[in-house]
Amino acid sequence: MEYFIVRQDQSITNPIIPFKTDLDDNFVCSSVFGEVIEKENAVYLDYLEKPRRIVSDDLKGLLVKYEDNLEFTAIVFTDVKKGTQRVHWLMDIVKKNCISDETAYYPDGQIKELVIDPKKVELDCIFQVDGKKESFTIVNLDVAESMLRRPYLGIQLQRVKLQGR
Template sequence: MEYFILRQDQSITNPIIPLKTDLDDDFVCSSVFGEVIEKENALYLDYLEKPRRIVSEQLKKLLVKYEDNLAFTAIVFTDVKKGTQRIYWLLDIVKKHCISHETTYYPDGRIKELVINPKKVELDCIFQVDSKRESFTIVNLDVAESLLRRPFLGIQLQRVKLERR
């Protein structure tokens, strides 16, 4: 099986900007209100990495078709100045400890090239890989192909190397 890192497309220069909220990793609630800043001609992306993993309604519908153990919390993005609201979803993903010893690092501890051990992934289609300084959302080939067949905005996929056996 092949795997890909799901990332926010950084080439889009005018996405909405969620203001920092009080959402920490242990936050549990059925819904949240979050204020956003819309620049002129701002785009509502389908995937946001900051302040946490946030997905659009359409992306949520696709992801739950592949993985039934994903947890979501509704977040209503509100632009007070423009008077607009949109529903998004905070995404909570299963964490896997599958980083291979073949992974290379920069001197400051960030990952230079991620390599995962496919034996530790099991059958999960969507999961999170945590390192000391970074976190990655990983999808398998089936999910990646499905994402690419749809008109999602703001998504990039990067192939992940697998540990040599």
């Protein structure tokens, strides 16, 4: 099986970014409000990496078809001045300790090239890998192909090297 890192497309220079939310790392609730300001020509991306992993309603619908153990918390992006709201979802993903010894690191501890051990992944289609300084959302080839067949905005996929290959 092949795996891919899901990243927010940094080439999109005008994404909506929530600048105020009522959540922290230990937040547990059924919904959250996130305040945004819709600047001219700003776009809502289907995948945001910060402040946490946030997906659009459409992308959530696809992901739950592949992985039934994903948990989501609704986040309502609100522009108070314009009076608009959009529902997105905070994503809670299964964490896997599958980083291979073949992974290359920069001197500061960040991952230069991620290599995962496919034996430790089991049958998960979507999971999270935590490095020392960063974490990655990983999807398998089936999920990646499904994502590419749809008109999602703001998503990049990067192939992950597998141990021994």
